[in-house]
Amino acid sequence: MTSIEVADEAALRRITINRPGKRNALDVETAAALAEAVKTAVLPRRAVLITGAAPSFCVGGDLPSLAAVAERGSLAATQAIYSAFHGIVRAIRRSPLPVIAAVNGAALGAGLDLALCCDLRVAGEDAVFESTWIKAGLIPGMAGARLLPQVIGAGPAARMLLLGGRVDVQQALVLGLVDAVAQDPVAAAEEMAGTIASLSYDAVSRTKAALRRGLDQGLDAELDVLGAQQGQLLDGDEFRAFASRFISKSRPSEGR
Numbered sequence: 001m002t003s004i005e006v007a008d009e010a011a012l013r014r015i016t017i018n019r020p021g022k023r024n025a026l027d028v029e030t031a032a033a034l035a036e037a038v039k040t041a042v043l044p045r046r047a048v049l050i051t052g053a054a055p056s057f058c059v060g061g062d063l064p065s066l067a068a069v070a071e072r073g074s075l076a077a078t079q080a081i082y083s084a085f086h087g088i089v090r091a092i093r094r095s096p097l098p099v100i101a102a103v104n105g106a107a108l109g110a111g112l113d114l115a116l117c118c119d120l121r122v123a124g125e126d127a128v129f130e131s132t133w134i135k136a137g138l139i140p141g142m143a144g145a146r147l148l149p150q151v152i153g154a155g156p157a158a159r160m161l162l163l164g165g166r167v168d169v170q171q172a173l174v175l176g177l178v179d180a181v182a183q184d185p186v187a188a189a190e191e192m193a194g195t196i197a198s199l200s201y202d203a204v205s206r207t208k209a210a211l212r213r214g215l216d217q218g219l220d221a222e223l224d225v226l227g228a229q230q231g232q233l234l235d236g237d238e239f240r241a242f243a244s245r246f247i248s249k250s251r252p253s254e255g256r
Helices: 028-039 062-068 074-094 108-118 142-150 156-161 168-174 184-198 201-216 221-232 238-247
Strands: 006-011 012-017 045-052 101-105 107-109 120-124 127-130 166-168 179-180
Touching: 006 028, 012 028, 012 184, 028 045, 028 074, 028 107, 045 168, 045 184, 062 074, 062 221, 062 238, 074 108, 074 201, 074 221, 101 108, 101 184, 107 108, 108 142, 120 184, 142 156, 166 168, 168 179, 179 184, 221 238
Parallel strands: 012 045, 045 101, 101 120, 107 127, 120 179
Antiparallel strands: 006 012, 127 166
16 A cells, blocks of 8 residues: 555646554654645646545644654654655645645644645544644744745644644634635545636746745745754653654554
């Protein structure tokens, strides 16, 4: 079983995170594969759809995997973030194609950040969102603290980021965290992609580029800072203790 499934259908590339036993938690290899799948989506594709194999969209980072990386020291942790997790952010933001998140189930920690990186978000009726990083003694390593205020505003973002509270799908719709709620979020996202495909490619790609220029100025520098800080935190006592407690419970990953 591959951790990422890629299907090209006419004008759409569908990418499915395929680790249902881990509730689609991201390890370094899966993150790198996801970034590569986004980067290689080119014409005749006109949009990219990212979703997760049921029952979840993505519950964050795979804690046992990240803890193992952190055992090699803060530099190794930083390099893993730069090469894989930050690769996702850069790939989505730099792609000329609009990227749509079809959020089924939980989007937690890095899963929330992944959804935030996308240009549009459609949620299923069972979707929930939570910035769980702070509970693990970490920071939102995929730029969630930068992206979330852009999407829902500074006040609501501060509450989600600093308190680690969970937001259900109806709250997410009111906040503007998602653009639509649907019984079948993948089908609804495909309909969005169809609308995009009916429009001028040049106009759509240049409009996305204009949005990104306005929102992403300084993002690369911010990712560099986040990588260095997160590497130190992953090598710190608080994360080690959290990861140890989590792993000892031997339950499916709900990483950060």
